[in-house]
């Protein structure tokens with residue numbers, strides 16, 4: 773931010789912070805992960821305020837990916853899931869939530885870069901176009 777800021781002779785720019793759809797609502801199966809993502813969303817909304825971006829020319833935006841086919845899902849068995857019943861609930865949820873292709877994150881990200889206002893939060897899920905999140909953390 774310091775070096776990108778127009779105040780310091782920089783060119784401005786865009787910072788995209790990766791939150792998650794788990795930031796939008798309480799997520800009992802992965803509480804710590806979901807809470808950190810809510811923090812990423814809130815942090816981005818605050819630093820994206822025109823109070824900062826108006827002077828700096830640096831937009832700050834958060835994206836909320838839905839479940840996406842990456843390595844993090846293959847590593848999931850390595851994570852502590854707190855309780856055996858939570859593991860069962862987690863596995864059931866996995867079967868119900870659609871997993872999107874990584875490519876859709878690239879497409880969605882370009883849409884966000886083109887039109888997003890500073891301080892906004894965008895959901896990219898289910899192989900659909902990016903949508904502005906109406907109930908961010």
Ligand SMILES: NC(=O)C1=CN([C@@H]2O[C@H](COP(=O)(O)OP(=O)(O)OC[C@H]3O[C@@H](n4cnc5c(N)ncnc54)[C@H](O)[C@@H]3O)[C@@H](O)[C@H]2O)C=CC1
Pocket residue numbers: 790791792793836837838839840841842843844845
């Ligand atoms: N795949 C999914 O379903 C979703 C992923 N996300 C978020 O997307 C972001 C990217 O994750 P994916 O590409 O899905 O997972 P990934 O496991 O493919 O990539 C994560 C990358 O982060 C790196 N990494 C981990 N700890 C690090 C550290 N301390 N310092 C530097 N690098 C570190 C890993 O080496 C890996 O290259 C993460 O913030 C994740 O929480 C959000 C919503 C859904």
Ligand SMILES: CCCCC/C=C\C=C\C(=O)C/C=C\C/C=C\CCCC(=O)O
Pocket residue numbers: 791792793794802803804805806837838839844845851852853862865866869
């Ligand atoms: C993953 C099954 C639940 C389905 C939830 C839908 C979307 C999830 C999006 C995410 O951001 C979750 C992606 C990966 C989970 C990664 C880590 C879990 C860490 C668990 C923990 O807090 O110990």
